[in-house]
Every structure is written in C-alpha cells, then in structure tokens.
Amino acid sequence: MAKLRNTVFLYFSCFCMHYFSSSHAQTQNATLKQGQQLRDQDGDYLVSENGLFKLGFFSPGNSSVFGATSNRYLGIWYYKLPNDPDAVWVANPETPIIDTSGVFALASDATLKLIHGGGQISVSDPNQTVSGNVTVSLLDTGNLVLREVTSNGTHGEVLWESFDHPTNTLLPGMKLGINVEAGQNWTISSWFSDQIPATGVFRLGVDPGSTNQLIIWRRDEVYWSSGVWENGTFQNAPEMTRRVDLFEFTFVSNKEDKYFTYTVKNRSTVSRWELNAWGQIMHSTLNGTTWESTEASPCTFNLTNLGALCIEEKPSECRNGSDGLVPVRGYFDGNEILHHDNNTEMTISDCHATCWSDCACIGYKSIYTNGTGCVFMSGEAKFIPNSYFDATYVLNIWNHSKGQDQGLDELRSQITRFGHIYKLKIGERIGQNFRMFSFSEVVAATDNFSSASKLGQGGFGPVYKGVLPDGEQVGVKRLARSSGQGLEEFMNEITLIAELQHSNLVRLLGCCIQGEEKILIYEFMANKSLDAFLFDSTRRKKLDWQTLVNIIEGIAQGLLYLHKHSRVRVIHRDLKASNILLDENMNPKISDFGMARIFGQNESMANTVRVVGTYGYMSPEYAMRGIFSEKSDVYSFGVLLLEIISGKKNTTFLSSNGLCLIELAWELWKQGQTLEIKDTSLDCGSKEEVLKFIQVGLLCVQEYAEDRATMSEVISMLTSDVTPLSDPKQPAYTISRSEAAGSTRTLPDRSSNTASVNNVSITLMEGR
Known part of the structure; x- marks a missing residue:
C-alpha cells in the first residue's frame, strides 16, 4: 500500500517574490528561429512568456552533498528557483558535454541539435522532413515545442515536443501511458544519481496490460502498482489524487490511447511529479515560499525510526523489521572491514539492496562523488559520528515498547x-x-x-x-x-x-x-479556550452577559448529549475552563476526551483506582474514593458555572479568611449576599437571572452526589423561568490551602499516589 509522507523544502522569500512577480524585466526570448542558437554562457537561455520556466545549460548536483558535477547538460527548470529541482527536463541525459563548448541550435534543416567540441547530439528527430519555416518555443507549461510557422506567421503543426520525451518529472498536461497508433510510450525514469540525469533504476508508467493502473519498475521488474483507477482515484494510492481542489486527474483508456494525466485548475498553481532515486513518487506543489510534497511508494515507513530509508526490500532471517538503514554523517573506523564495488553502474539504491541481502553488512555509501559505486561495511566495525563527513547509511537496530x-x-x-x-x-x-x-x-x-x-x-x-x-x-x-x-x-x-x-x-x-x-x-477554534477570557481582565471585558449565557447553556447541552443522547453514555471526567474551546462566533465546544469513560446503559456509577482530573473541579466522591458517575461531571459544571459568573478560579483563595470560590459562594448565600460573588466588571442582565445561575451552580456542587441535579434538570433550571429551584445544601470542598499553593496532596488509602495541582490535569495510580 502506498504510504504518504509530506516533505517541505524552504526557499529564500526573495526568490519567490521574483518568481511570481509579473513586472520584472524580461530580456530573454521564449523562441528560437532557424539559424539561432543558445551558447553555454551566463545570460544565454530561453525564458517562457510569463517567466515560469527557463531553458539553458546547467550542471546537476547543486543540492547534493558532493556538489555539482562539471558535466554540462541542456535542461528546463523553474525560473528564479534554479536549484530545486536542478531540472524538470534534460535534453541529453545519456550524453553529457564535458566542457562549456555546448551550443543549442535550431538548424536550417529544422532539427534541434546540441553541438559541442566533441561532436553533436540530435535532440529532435533528425529524419523528419519539413518544407517550411519552423520555430522552437519554451511554453509556460514547461513544454519545449518545435512547430511549423505558417505563411501568415501563425503557429502550425507541432513537429516535436519535450512533453513526449520526459525524463524524471511529470508536469501538468504531460501524459504517462501509451498511444497505440503513434507507437508512443510515455514514462518517467529516476535519475541515476543527483549528479547524473541518465536513466536510473526506477521507471514509472501505465500498466501495458489490461489493468488501468500505474506501475513502477525496478530494473524492469514490477516494484509497485497503484491499484486500479476507479471513481477518480487509484485504489492503493488515493493520496496521489487527493488534492482535487487544485487539480483535475484523468485516466483515459480506449483502443487508441491509455494514459494518465493531470492539470491545474488555476494557472498560478506550480506543481510537479518526480520519480526519485529511491523509487518514490513525489508530488510537489509550491505554496508561497514552501514546496509541499506528498510521497507515494510501496515501502512501509518504519514507525519507530523515522529516519530509516523507505525502500521496499524482501524480509530475510536477518532483516525482520526491527532494523533499518539510517543516513548518519560520520565514518567507520578501520579499513579492514570495508569492501569496495567499483562498478559505476551501481546506484545508491543498488548499494542498499546489496547490503540488505547480506546479513554481514552493517552499512554502506557511494564510492564516487557522482553517487556511483559502493563501499560496504561489515564485521564489528565501529561507526564514528562526525558532522564534517558525508552521510553513511548505517544499520540501526531498535527496541520496541511492548x-x-x-x-x-x-x-x-x-x-x-x-x-x-x-x-x-x-x-x-x-x-x-x-x-x-x-x-x-x-x-x-x-x-x-x-x-x-x-x-x-x-x-x-x-x-x-x-x-x-x-x-x-x-x-x-x-x-x-x-x-x-x-x-x-x-x-x-x-x-x-x-x-x-x-x-x-x-x-x-x-x-x-x-x-x-x-x-x-x-x-480549529479561533478563540482558543474559555479560561483565556475568564481569567484575563482585558479579554473578559469582551464577554457580555448574553455571550456568557450562551456559553453556559452550550456547555450544558454538550454534557447532556454525552450523558443521555449519544449512542453511548460518556462521563467526561475533566470538565474545566481550559477544556472549553470557543469558535469564531464564541460558541462553546467541549474538548479533551482523553480521560472520558464510556458507560454501559445499565451502569450508574463506577469505581477506579486510577483517578484522573483536575483538583478544584473533581467531585469529592471521585477525588477521595475513585467513584465517578454523571454527577461527577455535574459537580465540575457547577464549579465552571461559578467561575464564569465570578471571573475567579476555584483554585485561588479569594478572601482574607482563606476561602476558595465554592466556600465563598456558599458563605455569601447563607448571608443573603449572593450577588457579591459576581464579577463587578460584568454587564449583567436582570438581578434575578444572575441569582438563578449562582443558585444552579451551588446545586451542582453539593457534597453528596444524590443531592445534585442531572444535566437535563440543570438545563431546565437555566432556561426556564417557572422551574422551581430548591435551596442548595452544604457544598463539598475538594481543595485545601496547600493544594492551591501547589503542594502535593496524598489521598486517603492511596499513600503512594501523588497529584499535580494549579489547574493541571492529574493522574493518580495505585501503588504497587
């Protein structure tokens, strides 16, 4: 199954500013006429009409640890982004020019040629005959097109185009597949190495058989298949066609043609598919200053060591998934354990395959700076990490957490x-x-x-x-x-x-x-969490009374759904202000269900030796005895309701007598001064409504669970003016002065249990 990986490459913002600017001066042409030529010198190249692509001579390998090669190639790359990738198309991948004598010419016989000190290379079909004039133009699609020019100067028949001769990159509008009538087979091939754009180990194309799918061949053996094209996607690689907001993906299959292609919905979208030297398909899209890439390949990424190479190899008795080859800068100590294979037809992926199949091999790297040949390490060699050395692929064995x-x-x-x-x-x-x-x-x-x-x-x-x-x-x-x-x-x-x-x-x-x-x-919740408003004197002023009422009622509705109306009954167990998130319209949403418990329909309460939650919000029966039920969440809701009305944390002592919020609310209730707990900066509604909300809060935090209301009763009390409210009984105080100061609390009968406080979720585990 194809695996997805998203890799990001950052570029200097100035490059991209130039790249997308339509106002910069264009001194280069997009077209060559017969008899004109490009030399291998600075400033001599074709630039597409809107400055998207450039054609010229280059030396690949700028992004390689070994640096660029001295060999010269004619290629197409993104204008103003010259170093990544090196090129999206290469005219002479198999025939490098060893110096800067190269000249790209549109000859008088209407053919495209590379002329250099050692001879010449035909780029277009040398046997094609043309009666009239021709031009070659670099289009904004990245396609280099040789076409006839009619007598009135307009474009005529296309005689040759680079899109029909791809190298390692598929651009929007290009095809992967077969044209039966013309005998055309469109495939892309990996480069041999970062410095050598010649055909490498891997090739991507359409299945030549009856199945509508893509295939990667590894040295002409099937290495990966995408799965059948169905309903606009590939069965085994749906990530390849996921971005339907940006692209149109098409698979054509009939008697004359069988091909896959994709196009951009917006011309400003910059995108490419690349088959890299590890056999991975990289679909990259430029997002501002960032290349964002999804990766499809047959390998399974090692979930324990993310640095391990992702290349599919058959398991063996000595390679069982508990190991992998990881690139690390450094060197192996001792030449006696080195084995050299000087074969310049060996790519880095060949080195990997050889090492993988040899149980004695513990590492490898390329011999030559162009990425060819192999050095293998074996025996009891000691690897010395050193950032001044090039990367060596080192066998890494890791342990799993059972x-x-x-x-x-x-x-x-x-x-x-x-x-x-x-x-x-x-x-x-x-x-x-x-x-x-x-x-x-x-x-x-x-x-x-x-x-x-x-x-x-x-x-x-x-x-x-x-x-x-x-x-x-x-x-x-x-x-x-x-x-x-x-x-x-x-x-x-x-x-x-x-x-x-x-x-x-x-x-x-x-x-x-x-x-x-x-x-x-x-x-995403644009307004973050409720505590960021409640306990901040500046931001709290943005909360008017109706907004607070909507927040309170929304939280209550969410809890009622959990307790009664969802397909399973859920006890949240960690309801608090920081777990209430607010969207752009200040609508509340309960979050953080990591501590929640699913209840059976016939369960009313449960007992646990693993107490989780936040002091100040935990009901006494839960904090002390590990018993929790719907009424545990009701208690937390009551604390939260009093915090919303007062603008104060329950874990903060609020008076000279050292009372926490619940204690203070209870004392004021008994004294008939309930409204004094209200935040003085709050522009409230009626006095009766505020008193009702405080009373509901006190009814929720009563000491005994059976005295507390259910959430359906709470909602009825909050939203109705006719529902009678009983007087609250003595509330429970589950926080002491030492806990608010940040000390550790020991729970009865759990002498080995500790907890953190100050509004941080805690976990209490039974001692062993």
Whole structure:
C-alpha cells in the first residue's frame, strides 16, 4: 500500500517574490528561429512568456552533498528557483558535454541539435522532413515545442515536443501511458544519481496490460502498482489524487490511447511529479515560499525510526523489521572491514539492496562523488559520528515498547480504510469518518512545531495551530512521547470519535500514528479556550452577559448529549475552563476526551483506582474514593458555572479568611449576599437571572452526589423561568490551602499516589 509522507523544502522569500512577480524585466526570448542558437554562457537561455520556466545549460548536483558535477547538460527548470529541482527536463541525459563548448541550435534543416567540441547530439528527430519555416518555443507549461510557422506567421503543426520525451518529472498536461497508433510510450525514469540525469533504476508508467493502473519498475521488474483507477482515484494510492481542489486527474483508456494525466485548475498553481532515486513518487506543489510534497511508494515507513530509508526490500532471517538503514554523517573506523564495488553502474539504491541481502553488512555509501559505486561495511566495525563527513547509511537496530506497540496494534486493527477515508469499528458499528495524517504532513502544517504555531500546553502535551495544504486551519495536539498515559488518552479520543457528534463538542478530524508520535488533529477554534477570557481582565471585558449565557447553556447541552443522547453514555471526567474551546462566533465546544469513560446503559456509577482530573473541579466522591458517575461531571459544571459568573478560579483563595470560590459562594448565600460573588466588571442582565445561575451552580456542587441535579434538570433550571429551584445544601470542598499553593496532596488509602495541582490535569495510580 502506498504510504504518504509530506516533505517541505524552504526557499529564500526573495526568490519567490521574483518568481511570481509579473513586472520584472524580461530580456530573454521564449523562441528560437532557424539559424539561432543558445551558447553555454551566463545570460544565454530561453525564458517562457510569463517567466515560469527557463531553458539553458546547467550542471546537476547543486543540492547534493558532493556538489555539482562539471558535466554540462541542456535542461528546463523553474525560473528564479534554479536549484530545486536542478531540472524538470534534460535534453541529453545519456550524453553529457564535458566542457562549456555546448551550443543549442535550431538548424536550417529544422532539427534541434546540441553541438559541442566533441561532436553533436540530435535532440529532435533528425529524419523528419519539413518544407517550411519552423520555430522552437519554451511554453509556460514547461513544454519545449518545435512547430511549423505558417505563411501568415501563425503557429502550425507541432513537429516535436519535450512533453513526449520526459525524463524524471511529470508536469501538468504531460501524459504517462501509451498511444497505440503513434507507437508512443510515455514514462518517467529516476535519475541515476543527483549528479547524473541518465536513466536510473526506477521507471514509472501505465500498466501495458489490461489493468488501468500505474506501475513502477525496478530494473524492469514490477516494484509497485497503484491499484486500479476507479471513481477518480487509484485504489492503493488515493493520496496521489487527493488534492482535487487544485487539480483535475484523468485516466483515459480506449483502443487508441491509455494514459494518465493531470492539470491545474488555476494557472498560478506550480506543481510537479518526480520519480526519485529511491523509487518514490513525489508530488510537489509550491505554496508561497514552501514546496509541499506528498510521497507515494510501496515501502512501509518504519514507525519507530523515522529516519530509516523507505525502500521496499524482501524480509530475510536477518532483516525482520526491527532494523533499518539510517543516513548518519560520520565514518567507520578501520579499513579492514570495508569492501569496495567499483562498478559505476551501481546506484545508491543498488548499494542498499546489496547490503540488505547480506546479513554481514552493517552499512554502506557511494564510492564516487557522482553517487556511483559502493563501499560496504561489515564485521564489528565501529561507526564514528562526525558532522564534517558525508552521510553513511548505517544499520540501526531498535527496541520496541511492548505496551505501546500492543496498544497501537489494537487500535490499528479497529481502523477500516475506505479509499482515503478511515472509520473506526466499535463492536459491530462503523463510526464517523476521520483521516490518517502522515507525520511529515503534520510537520508541514505546524511549520515544524514552531513556537509561533503553539497555542498552549495541555496536561499531555502542546497544542499547535496548523494549516493544511488546502488552507484549512486545524488544531494539532501532540501527545507526550513515551508516555503510557498519553497512549491511553490518545486511544480514548480516537475511540470516541466513532461515537460522538454534537455542535457543542469539538470535532476530531483525524490522527497521526508514527513511531512514538501520537498526534490528534481537531477542527480549529479561533478563540482558543474559555479560561483565556475568564481569567484575563482585558479579554473578559469582551464577554457580555448574553455571550456568557450562551456559553453556559452550550456547555450544558454538550454534557447532556454525552450523558443521555449519544449512542453511548460518556462521563467526561475533566470538565474545566481550559477544556472549553470557543469558535469564531464564541460558541462553546467541549474538548479533551482523553480521560472520558464510556458507560454501559445499565451502569450508574463506577469505581477506579486510577483517578484522573483536575483538583478544584473533581467531585469529592471521585477525588477521595475513585467513584465517578454523571454527577461527577455535574459537580465540575457547577464549579465552571461559578467561575464564569465570578471571573475567579476555584483554585485561588479569594478572601482574607482563606476561602476558595465554592466556600465563598456558599458563605455569601447563607448571608443573603449572593450577588457579591459576581464579577463587578460584568454587564449583567436582570438581578434575578444572575441569582438563578449562582443558585444552579451551588446545586451542582453539593457534597453528596444524590443531592445534585442531572444535566437535563440543570438545563431546565437555566432556561426556564417557572422551574422551581430548591435551596442548595452544604457544598463539598475538594481543595485545601496547600493544594492551591501547589503542594502535593496524598489521598486517603492511596499513600503512594501523588497529584499535580494549579489547574493541571492529574493522574493518580495505585501503588504497587
């Protein structure tokens, strides 16, 4: 199955400013007439009409660790982006010119030739006969076209075009496939190496048989197939045609033609497919200053070591998936363990295949600076890392975390794929759609988890803002590495997306599972979390009374859905202000279901030795005895309601008597001064409505669970003016002065358990 990887290459912004500027001066022509020529010298090249592509002489390998070769080639590349890629088309890939004597000419016999000190190379068909005049033009598509010119000066028949002779790159409008009548076979081939654009090991084309699919051949043996083209996509590689917002993908199959092609919907979109030296199809699109690339290949990326090479090889008794070859700068100590193969027909992927099949091999690299030949390391060689040396591919053996592997394997077994859509199977039910993201996609979306993209820090890891290639904004939660708790939370959230869907719950779009990386992708909440407004004196002023009422009622509706109306009953167990997110219209959405528990329909409460949640929001029966139920969430809602009205945290002591928020609200209630707890800056509605909300809050935080209202009762009390309210009983206080100051609390009968406070989610594990 094709795997997806998203890689990002950054360029200087000045290049792209020039690239997209239509006002820069054009001193080069897009067309050569008969008798004209281009020499191998600076400033002598063709530039397409709108400055998108350039044709000229170049030396490939600028991006290689070895640097560019001295050999010269005629090629086409992106204008103002000269070094990546080196070229999208090469006229003489098999016949380099060894010096700068080369001249590209449109000869008087209407053929295209490369003339140099050692002779000449035919670029177009030397046997073609033409009666009239011809020109050769570089188009804004990247196509070099030789065509007749009519007597009135307009373009006539196309005699030859570079699109019919691709090298390693497929541009929009090019074809992969077969034209039976003309005997044309369009394929692209990997370069031999970064410095040698000659035909390499891998070739991509259309299946010449009856199946409508793409195939990669490795030295003429089938290496990978895309799966059948069906409903606008390839069965085994749906990621190749995912960007339907930018591209039109077409597969034509009839008696005369069988080919695949793609076109851009907007002419400003810059895109290419490239078959690289490792047999991977890279579909790259320029997004501002960034190349964003998806990768399709037959290999399975090693989920434990992301640096391992992704190239498909057959397993053997000594290569069983617990190892891989990883590029590392450095050298092996001792020449006695080196074996050289000086064959210049060996590419780096050939070195890899040879080393993989030899159980004694522990590393390899190319001999020559043009990427050919192989050096193999074996025995007890010691590798010395050193950044001043070139990369060597070193055998790396890693250990797996049994617990995490087992958990992730269990999760993977429940995930079903339908094209590029994934669903989670829970029992006999198939849940909501979600998407599996590659780690490289997430890296690109978050600008490599940059500090500028960071939105906040949760109990299990940081949260980032991400932007997907189609412009959609998302929230990215990166769970802590090597954390058993993080894995359990991750699996819990993924499981729940199969069951939950409500306007007051944050929607989980998908996830990323790769090695130790466990990442959740949510819909983006423009106004972040409720606590950012409640407890900030400046931002709180933006919350008028009606907005607060809408937030309170929305949270209540979300909890009611969890407790009563969803297909499974869910206890959230960590409801707090920081877990209420706000969209662009200030609508509240409950988030963070990592600690949630699914209840059976006949269950009313449960007991756990693993207490999770946040002090100040945890009900007393849960914090002290591990008993939780719907009434645990009701208690948390009551705390949150009092925080919204007061603008104060329950974990902060608010008076000279050292009372927390709940204590203070209760004392003021008893004294008949309830409204004094209201935030003085709040522009409230009627006095009666504010009193009602405070009273509901106190009814939710009563000490005994059976005294608290259900969420359906809470909503009725909040939204009705006729529902009678009973007087609240003594509330429970689950926070002490030492806890608010940040000290560790020991729970009764759990002497080995510790917890963090100050509004941070905690986990309490039974001692062993």
